[in-house]
Amino acid sequence: MKIGIPKELKAFENRVAVTPAGVLELVANGHNVYVQTTAGIGSGFADTDYTNAGAEILPTIEDTYAIADMIVKVKEPIQQEYNLIRENQIIFTYFHFASSLELTEAMIKSKAICIAYETVELPDRSLPLLVPMSEVAGRMAIQEGARFLEKPHLGKGVLLGGVPGVKPAHVVVIGGGVVGAQSAKIAAGMGARVTIFDKSLPRLRYLSDIMPANAVTRYSDTHTIREVCKDADLIVGAVLVAGDKAPEVVSKELLKEMQPGTVLVDVSIDQGGCFETSRPTTHLDPVFVIDDVVHYCVANIPGAVPMTSTLALTNATLPYALNIANKGWKNACKERNDLRKGLNIVNGDVVYKAVAQTFGLEYKELSL
Numbered sequence: 001m002k003i004g005i006p007k008e009l010k011a012f013e014n015r016v017a018v019t020p021a022g023v024l025e026l027v028a029n030g031h032n033v034y035v036q037t038t039a040g041i042g043s044g045f046a047d048t049d050y051t052n053a054g055a056e057i058l059p060t061i062e063d064t065y066a067i068a069d070m071i072v073k074v075k076e077p078i079q080q081e082y083n084l085i086r087e088n089q090i091i092f093t094y095f096h097f098a099s100s101l102e103l104t105e106a107m108i109k110s111k112a113i114c115i116a117y118e119t120v121e122l123p124d125r126s127l128p129l130l131v132p133m134s135e136v137a138g139r140m141a142i143q144e145g146a147r148f149l150e151k152p153h154l155g156k157g158v159l160l161g162g163v164p165g166v167k168p169a170h171v172v173v174i175g176g177g178v179v180g181a182q183s184a185k186i187a188a189g190m191g192a193r194v195t196i197f198d199k200s201l202p203r204l205r206y207l208s209d210i211m212p213a214n215a216v217t218r219y220s221d222t223h224t225i226r227e228v229c230k231d232a233d234l235i236v237g238a239v240l241v242a243g244d245k246a247p248e249v250v251s252k253e254l255l256k257e258m259q260p261g262t263v264l265v266d267v268s269i270d271q272g273g274c275f276e277t278s279r280p281t282t283h284l285d286p287v288f289v290i291d292d293v294v295h296y297c298v299a300n301i302p303g304a305v306p307m308t309s310t311l312a313l314t315n316a317t318l319p320y321a322l323n324i325a326n327k328g329w330k331n332a333c334k335e336r337n338d339l340r341k342g343l344n345i346v347n348g349d350v351v352y353k354a355v356a357q358t359f360g361l362e363y364k365e366l367s368l
Helices: 020-028 047-052 061-067 101-110 131-148 178-189 201-210 222-229 267-271 306-327 329-335 353-359
Strands: 002-005 032-036 056-058 070-072 090-093 113-116 170-174 193-198 215-219 234-237 263-266 287-290 293-296 343-346
Touching: 002 061, 020 032, 020 047, 020 306, 032 047, 032 061, 047 056, 056 061, 070 306, 090 306, 101 343, 101 353, 131 178, 131 234, 131 263, 131 267, 131 293, 131 306, 170 178, 170 222, 178 193, 178 201, 178 215, 178 234, 193 201, 193 222, 201 215, 215 222, 234 267, 263 267, 306 329
Parallel strands: 002 032, 002 070, 032 056, 070 090, 090 113, 170 193, 170 234, 193 215, 234 263, 263 293
Antiparallel strands: 113 343, 287 293
């Protein structure tokens, strides 16, 4: 199979979909790999690293799309890429369709095979291709939240861990999945007082067992979230419904009851955001303020640490990419139900129910 690795076009996205080590594996399995020039620079990989691994370097993104049977990316295609995608071409990447009708309609029109990292799902309902970036985003949510709590960045001027004689910050984490657990662990490790919300009692019991004493669990309901958030210094939104739009758990009205300089970090922004007032931002202009509350809503948080993120992502995605390349997407999806769940749009049909329901589109049951 001919596999193309384009340079990411999303603003301040420095990750690359496949490392030189991953290219070596693909080439060893008999595939031709084409990498757009400088695609790996942001992650610390030069073109020569890829040629030494057996890839061919192409000068433009147009060349990369034109030659490839399968495109492996990090982020969803943006408008400049829509017309480069052709019928039956496999696009393997994070799509987050539920956050963008424009993207969904463009991929329907393209009649490509859209396999989304974020909906590949194992029998235990874990999301193996989302986990590594969720781990990075969860940890970074606290790192960035602590920065924007500083007064020069419009925050309260609170030190996350406090000092002897001065109470630490109160960090509220809404959602106890991978992102939430990582956020809570880092915040607690920095000495903050942490409250973790989730709707699953088994998950709350698990988190209660593994977290240190300065992290407590609470059952997630509207009243309790409202009461706890009034006292918060930093609130991390870490709510996920696989493939669907994130539910809004913090209303615009609640902002008026928060203290000025409170910081909200919406990690769910890729799926539409879990705060009513959220809108996507970039690493160049990461925050905005509503009712004196600072909102950090960067849609590609792990892109700020590409040397870590690219390695973590390739570790997870490469076995799946190899499976698709070795067997073809149909056979690979027949054999592996987890990969089959990654199929979102196939030849113009929406085959992932949550995406169809989000936009009121026709859902078609996929037959392989």
